[in-house]
Structures are given as structure tokens and as C-alpha cells.
Amino acid sequence: LPVDVILVDARNYHTFQPLLYQVATAGLDGEDVCYPVRAIFGRQRNARIIMGEVVGGDLAARRIDLADGASLDYDELVLAPGAVTNSFGTPGVDRYAFGLKSLGDALRLRSHVLTCFERAEANPELIDGGMLTFVVAGGGPTGVELCGGLAELIDRPLRRDFSHLDVGKAKIILVEATDRLLRMLSPRSSESARSALGKRGVEVKLNAGVAEVGIDRVGLVDGTAIRSRTLVWAAGIKAHPLAASFGLETGRGGRVIVDDYLCVPGRPEVHAIGDLAASLSIDGSVIPQVAPVAIQGGKYTAWLIGERMQGRKPSPFRYRDKGTMATIGRHSAVAELPIGLKLGGAIGWAAWLLLHLIMLIGFRNRANVLVNWAWSYLTFDRASRIIIQRDETMTGTVVH
Amino acid sequence: LPVDVILVDARNYHTFQPLLYQVATAGLDGEDVCYPVRAIFGRQRNARIIMGEVVGGDLAARRIDLADGASLDYDELVLAPGAVTNSFGTPGVDRYAFGLKSLGDALRLRSHVLTCFERAEANPELIDGGMLTFVVAGGGPTGVELCGGLAELIDRPLRRDFSHLDVGKAKIILVEATDRLLRMLSPRSSESARSALGKRGVEVKLNAGVAEVGIDRVGLVDGTAIRSRTLVWAAGIKAHPLAASFGLETGRGGRVIVDDYLCVPGRPEVHAIGDLAASLSIDGSVIPQVAPVAIQGGKYTAWLIGERMQGRKPSPFRYRDKGTMATIGRHSAVAELPIGLKLGGAIGWAAWLLLHLIMLIGFRNRANVLVNWAWSYLTFDRASRIIIQRDETMTGTVVH
Numbered sequence: 089l090p091v092d093v094i095l096v097d098a099r100n101y102h103t104f105q106p107l108l109y110q111v112a113t114a115g116l117d118g119e120d121v122c123y124p125v126r127a128i129f130g131r132q133r134n135a136r137i138i139m140g141e142v143v144g145g146d147l148a149a150r151r152i153d154l155a156d157g158a159s160l161d162y163d164e165l166v167l168a169p170g171a172v173t174n175s176f177g178t179p180g181v182d183r184y185a186f187g188l189k190s191l192g193d194a195l196r197l198r199s200h201v202l203t204c205f206e207r208a209e210a211n212p213e214l215i216d217g218g219m220l221t222f223v224v225a226g227g228g229p230t231g232v233e234l235c236g237g238l239a240e241l242i243d244r245p246l247r248r249d250f251s252h253l254d255v256g257k258a259k260i261i262l263v264e265a266t267d268r269l270l271r272m273l274s275p276r277s278s279e280s281a282r283s284a285l286g287k288r289g290v291e292v293k294l295n296a297g298v299a300e301v302g303i304d305r306v307g308l309v310d311g312t313a314i315r316s317r318t319l320v321w322a323a324g325i326k327a328h329p330l331a332a333s334f335g336l337e338t339g340r341g342g343r344v345i346v347d348d349y350l351c352v353p354g355r356p357e358v359h360a361i362g363d364l365a366a367s368l369s370i371d372g373s374v375i376p377q378v379a380p381v382a383i384q385g386g387k388y389t390a391w392l393i394g395e396r397m398q399g400r401k402p403s404p405f406r407y408r409d410k411g412t413m414a415t416i417g418r419h420s421a422v423a424e425l426p427i428g429l430k431l432g433g434a435i436g437w438a439a440w441l442l443l444h445l446i447m448l449i450g451f452r453n454r455a456n457v458l459v460n461w462a463w464s465y466l467t468f469d470r471a472s473r474i475i476i477q478r479d480e481t482m483t484g485t486v487v488h
Numbered sequence: 489l490p491v492d493v494i495l496v497d498a499r500n501y502h503t504f505q506p507l508l509y510q511v512a513t514a515g516l517d518g519e520d521v522c523y524p525v526r527a528i529f530g531r532q533r534n535a536r537i538i539m540g541e542v543v544g545g546d547l548a549a550r551r552i553d554l555a556d557g558a559s560l561d562y563d564e565l566v567l568a569p570g571a572v573t574n575s576f577g578t579p580g581v582d583r584y585a586f587g588l589k590s591l592g593d594a595l596r597l598r599s600h601v602l603t604c605f606e607r608a609e610a611n612p613e614l615i616d617g618g619m620l621t622f623v624v625a626g627g628g629p630t631g632v633e634l635c636g637g638l639a640e641l642i643d644r645p646l647r648r649d650f651s652h653l654d655v656g657k658a659k660i661i662l663v664e665a666t667d668r669l670l671r672m673l674s675p676r677s678s679e680s681a682r683s684a685l686g687k688r689g690v691e692v693k694l695n696a697g698v699a700e701v702g703i704d705r706v707g708l709v710d711g712t713a714i715r716s717r718t719l720v721w722a723a724g725i726k727a728h729p730l731a732a733s734f735g736l737e738t739g740r741g742g743r744v745i746v747d748d749y750l751c752v753p754g755r756p757e758v759h760a761i762g763d764l765a766a767s768l769s770i771d772g773s774v775i776p777q778v779a780p781v782a783i784q785g786g787k788y789t790a791w792l793i794g795e796r797m798q799g800r801k802p803s804p805f806r807y808r809d810k811g812t813m814a815t816i817g818r819h820s821a822v823a824e825l826p827i828g829l830k831l832g833g834a835i836g837w838a839a840w841l842l843l844h845l846i847m848l849i850g851f852r853n854r855a856n857v858l859v860n861w862a863w864s865y866l867t868f869d870r871a872s873r874i875i876i877q878r879d880e881t882m883t884g885t886v887v888h
Contacts, residue, residue: 117520
């Protein structure tokens, strides 16, 4: 088709978010889950890539504005900035909690966890103050997978690394506001995940919400508090604030209201896809903010634009549920397919492994991930235990 | 031997410095060239590791002080903090130049180079202002290998990534103060390195020194200036300032004066090894600051301490020259062995590859490096083209 595609992204790489928890728990290198955008589109002559931040624009004039002052005119606009962490206004979360939505989040959490162990070994009295107590808020896939990863990191590699420390004193606490983990799955899978985490030493608190977080404590809604230096916030996301800067109508969680064609009502040339959009399934319910929805939405919108250009009338977007899975750790995962098939234990884990390898973009990243995973599997080791410190990181965009 | 070993390091990982230039040119991930210190010593029960910074101490009282206020008493003290970049007071270097001594240096340089290309494609007028002119000061192994790596990065992967940009306008300029590159090698190898760089489009300026550097220019001692946003300083190192904080006698480049046993004169229990020490060869000349000297010095000092504990009189340190090598790029390296053997071209390159794979600590890092190198070799691609930005990096030690 005779189209020109301009991709604007604040980063020069794509982040494979489902595996960020493995970066945070030292199972993968940060660069294993990132892939340069230009490496994907480099050979496509009608694609242009701009590394820049969209700060707003004028939909009536069909123009978007970038942070560096440049503007771009468009015929069709596809908004796909994703979601950001949502603290729901919980006091202290923005200041003290760790997120897990970006490469930076994952590297920061990894450095923090490893530094906590360094501090605790140098001064074991800090353990009573919560130096080795890791609280994770949110029992969705991110929270469950992170707890499983933390348990495996601590149980073997850190137990061996910190032989002068009583690593058994480390605690992982998963706090979930509702009555079960992984609510998108069946109660049986929820219970199976909970039991698998329990076997790995993770304390699961159901019907428990975080009320506030301070520098060395996590306060729960029932009035109790946990002494901890670490709260990971996996309890909520909201749509990227970009929607608001365009003045688009948004629903719950800041998600852009779209019609059956994933277009903004009244503006068929403005498309919203992925975590940003409140797309509806056939029964009228809002589709969850998960990767398969975003992938299908992206493919649909590209097809839609092509169909319209050729004067055809495309059919509405229909989400096809491919199932859901979450891994707890070695030989343990839960998966449910829409045909009613439920996988657990080692079979679920093998399915999870295979799917994630296939999904990771690019041969080379896959090969690296395979090497890292094979190494971890055979040796129980996690090789990426690198603490990145302030003096080693960027002080800004370095072009001067 | 009944000894307790305490290793104090400000970082929790060992950096394989000879390959930092590959991280800077996107050939390897940052974590490929780093290895957690605890993974090396985890199984050794008489070894303790402290992540901390030594700020000084009292040699008479046999005590060292850490930045966090703790102190350590010792029977034997081994100082091995290495070297840092030496600007020789050249105006602007500390502020504007990039170093290549740490993981942070390498990641910063990589992000900078890639960002320069992003900027130039968005605004080609910036090219005349030096946005794509990369100046490297210093024609030693670091400078030569970096120029070769930059040339390969630009020639293939970036030429394909930035198809809307005239990548042919990019310039790499190597500035060397003396009359040849790689002075530790024979004039024939120097000339061979220069010719190999020339074939890759690197402009080599001999007998040319950097006089000063500004935000968008590099001034040379002959009064001319190069418009450039990038100066990499590979023109000098000096011993770590730790020597000064102990009040030790130092020689040229801040290196600690040591006796034939790598001990501080008058203090046989204080050892200085590696880039920190001005150790002498048999003919009385100072041994260069290269990795083999550091490795041999470390092994010697461990042996020396053991010998003395057992009441034996050890022999002095004797450095065994294992030869020198530098790689220019694909199928091109120069190597000279002390037996008089000179290797060049593809054979030198194969020798370089093999040696560096063997030297990299740890099976897992080696396997990853092998995957990355095989991928780069087969595809001419460089997969680590990730720009890490400020918001994605640490804002400090994250334990709060």
C-alpha cells in the first residue's frame, strides 16, 4: 500500500514487559528483553522512526507536537503509548514503591534487592528493621511471577552468595486486595498458584490492601504494618496520560473510549489500541489490558486502514482470547486456554517457556535468553546479579 | 592456609575492561562483561566480601576506613584499586570527554553515539556541526579497538537503521600524540593497524595532541579544531587516588613505589598490585599498566603471603611478558608474542577471539558473548543498540 509510516517513541527500543520480572530477579540481562526499534523496521523503506516524546497536538488540525518543538501532520493517527503504574493515590507509593513497567524499573529493583542483602550482611541488625522483607502489592500475573522469581533468587543464588548471612530470615509477602490470586483464572488455578508460592516460602495475604507506605514500613488497611524497605507496586495500572493531553474522552483507569473499530468516536482517523484503549468485547465488557489484546489491536488497525484506503467497509474488531498463563517458578506455572484446557505444574511451565521464547522478538534476543535460562535451569544460578550504581549511569541525554 | 580473606569493593561485580569498547559499540550487552564478585567467591568459606568504599586508614595501626564509617583491621593489606582516566589537565576533558574505564562509561558512550545518529536523522543540518564526527584521543589498544568497533557499528548496522540519513557523512578521527599507533608493538604492526583502520574509513592523525575540548569542538595542539560533539579520552590513565589517601610514596602517574616483592618499602605487610603499582622489571624499567601484570601480581602476592606464613623466604616478583594484541575489527588484529612471533590479519583476529573468550570469567558470560559474537559475525548486526536514558537509571543507592 502507498503509505508512509512514522513511528514516534521516547525510547529507541521495544520492551518485552512480561519478562521484566526476570530482569528484576537477576535471571535475565536488561538488554535481553529489549530490542532496538530500528532493527525491526530498518529494512522497511516507507517507515520512518523518530525518537521523541509526544506532548500533545491538535486533532482537528490533524497534527501532533513533540517535546523538542517539532510537529507532525498525519492522515491517520494511531495512539499506542500503553499504561503506567497507578497508585490509586495510596500515600507514599509514588515516592517509596518500586514499579515494574520499564527496563529502568526492573534494573532499579534488582539493584535495590541485591543492595539490601549487601547491607544486611554488613549489619545483620538491619534485618529486624525489614531490610530482608520484600512486600509485593497485587496478586495478578506480575505480582505472582515476581514473588516466584524472588523466592528462587533468594533460595539458591543469594543463599550461596551471602554465606555469612542467615538468608532464611528473608521474607517475601504478597498482598492481594481480593480473596484470590490471578482473578482472570479459575479458582482452582488461583489456589494452585497460591499453594506453589507457599511451598516456595512466599507468604500470601488475601483480602489485604496496602493503606500507605513509608521509608521502612508498609501499612495495611486492617491497621497492621509490616517492617520493610521494599514495596513493589504491581497492584494497578492506568492508561498513559497522553490521552488526557489530547482531550480525549476517557473511562475507568483513564482508558480512551473507542468504537467497535478501535477509533475515537467521531474521529475515524484517530485510533487507540493496547492498554490505552477501553475496547469492548462482544458481550459489551471492557477487554483486559494484556499483551494479546494490544497485538491483535495493532494488526487490526493496520488492516482497517488498508481496507478503508481501498474503499472497502471493514468489519469491527473482535478480540480472540488465546488464554492466560502465569509462572511461579521452576517446573511450576498455571495456564488456561479458552477451549477449557487447564495446564499446571511442569506441563504449564513448559508451555509458558515455549510461548515466551516464541514471543520474544528477534533471533538474537531469543538465543541469549535461551543461554541464560539453560544456565539458570542447570545450575540454579542467576548470573545477572549486577548492582548498577548512580555513578555508572546516565546523567541525562549525553549529546551536548 | 589458615587465612581469612576480606575483599572490599565499591561495586558488587568485576568488570572485564578489555571488552568495554564492545559494549560502547553495541556489540555486547553491558552485563556480558561484568561478573558478580560473590559468584566467584561464594563457595570459599574463609572469604568475606564487603561492598563498600575504602576512603583511607592508618597503616601504622594496620587499619582501613570505609565510607560508611566502618573500619577493618588487617595483618596483610593488598591494594589493587586499579587506575582511573588521566586528562593531564587538558582543558574541558573532565567535563566534556567520555572515558572508557567502567561499565557506566561504556553505556554512556553507547547511548551518546546512538543518540547522535537519532538527532542527525531528525535534523541533518546538525551533521555540519559535528553531530556525526567522533574523535578518539589516544592510539593505544583502547583507542584503536574503539575506532575499529565504531567503524563496524556505523558501516553496517547504523547504515541500515538510519536509511533516511547519509551515514557516509559520519567521521571517525583517531588522534595520537606520537608518531605511531600501538607503541608497545613493532613499527610494522603499528603500520598494519593504521592501514587496517584507514581501510575502514578511520582518519588517523599522528603527531597530533588534543589541546582543549569544548561542547562542540576539539582543539588540537597545532591550533586547528575539529567540529565534534564527541571526544573519547583514551589518551591516559593514572593510578587510583587511594594511594594518596594513605600517604604512600608515588611515582609517575601516581603509581605506588613498591619493592621487588610488590610491597611498600618499609611496610612488608602492605602490598600494591596491578595498575596502582609502579613495579619494576628485571632491567629496572617500570612495567606497563596492563591486565597480565595485574593477574601475575595478584597470584604472586597470594603466594608470597603463604610463603612468609610458613617461614620461607620467597623470591622476588618477575613479570613474564605474554605478548600484546589489539583487534581492529572483523578478520583483523595484530598480536606479538615475546618469542618474536607476529600475527596479523585473520590469524591474529582468531587468536584474539580465542584468548578473550578464555579470559572472560565464568562459563555463562562466555556463552552469552559467544552467542552475541556469532550473531554479529554472521549478520554484521550489533544487537545491543539500546539507548539507556536518565529516567531509566538509578537515582542513587535505592535502599531507603
